[in-house]
Amino acid sequence: MTDPQLSWIEQDEACTARWHSESGTPPPRRVQMADDTMNADTAFRLACEGTALLWRGDFQNARLLLQAVARRAEPKPKKAARKKAKAADVTPAHAFHLYRQSQAQRARILGMLLIPVGEDYTIPLRRAPDISEACVEAYGESTGPFVVSLRELLGVVSAHEWRKKGVEIPELGARIHAHYGVYSPVRGEYVDLVAKAPLPGKALAFDIGTGTGVLAALLVRRGVARVIATDQSPRAIACARDNIERLGMSGKVEIETTDLFPDGRASLVVCNPPWLPAAASSLLEQSVYDPDSRMLKGFLSGLASHLTPGGEGWLILSDLAEHLGLRSREFLQEEIAKNGLKVVARTEIRPRHSRATDESDPLHHARSAEMTSLWRLAAA
Incomplete structure (x- = not known):
């Protein structure tokens, strides 16, 4: 079975890369290049519209941008209060399904910031950490370059740290x-x-x-x-x-x-x-x-x-x-x-x-x- 491919245009050239998603999410159809000049409001708007952002800037700045987008994806206090009041009028099962829909929407938005991963799980970005050990634990030995959401990648790194520490x-x-x-x-x-x-x-x-x-x-x-x-x-x-x-x-x-x-x-x-x-x-x-x-x-x-x-x-x-x-x-x-x-x-x-x-x-x-x-x- 052929791995799914992510396609985009960069410097007027058509590009493709292997797409990786542990949840089975298909590759985004619309992809735009992004770097340190992109602000959080723009990134949030594009993500909500279904446009993925393939990061070409500093890795640590990508993490900060994801955190800023996550804050924007949280319900506003007044809106959350209205939702809570509305939830009181629905059945518990309906409230649960609304909650899951909200969580899925948030996950979709935060999954739109993408990171390239090279051979042997190297990240070709400035100030990128060494994630090779974490990726081998999660994905197995490297089979070549791919693109993955930063949110998933950070989850892999977090799991690695929890695995070392234990419960x-x-x-x-x-x-x-x-x-x-x-x-x-x-x-x-x-x-x-x-x-x-x-x-x-x-x-x-x-x-x-x-x-x-x-x-x-x-x-x-x-x-x-x-x-x-x-x-x-x-x-x-x-x-x-x-x-x-x-x-x-x-x-x-x-x-x-x-x-x-x-x-x-x-x-x-x-x-x-x-x-x-x-x-x-x-x-x-x-x-x-x-x-x-x-x-x-x-x-x-x-x-x-x-x-x-x-x-x-x-x-x-x-x-x-x-x-x-x-x-x-x-x-x-x-x-x-x-x-x-x-x-x-x-x-x-x-x-x-x-x-x-x-x-x-x-x-x-x-x-x-x-x-x-x-x-x-x-x-x-």
């Missing part, structure tokens, strides 16, 4: 290092739930959709002799293997590339699926959004046939979708019952992240009521 997991007594495109366990409340729930057995556990491998590692730390962790994302598989090796648990955790369940049965099957039933618009959103609750339904439909007698399935799920009107509690209970399962117990915890108490958040009403639950399920 401290008190229950593990260690750090977990998330790779680019793999959701970081920054919301630690679900880890708390898994750390405290009584284990139904310690011989074998399955960790479905392992991501960084944090829950697989936690189960080993709690004394489970063997864990099989699965995921279908190549990035997640590489990330989980990296973390398990760092923790010295390779002899106890097997990592498999598969959709949902491995072969066999276990006394414990853990799953922390994406919490919101909506389509993902970017790589990282795949850890948050589960279209039509596909993973949730798949876990519940296959759980009973993968449990040993007396075994339990632990479903870790936020009720944010319920407060947003995207999925009902009745739907979840019906899915549990129709798949031959029963609820043994349920424990819950309030989120600790800052957005839960941010009254300026468009979804504050739902976020402030959110609870994350660990549903202990068994064959009926």
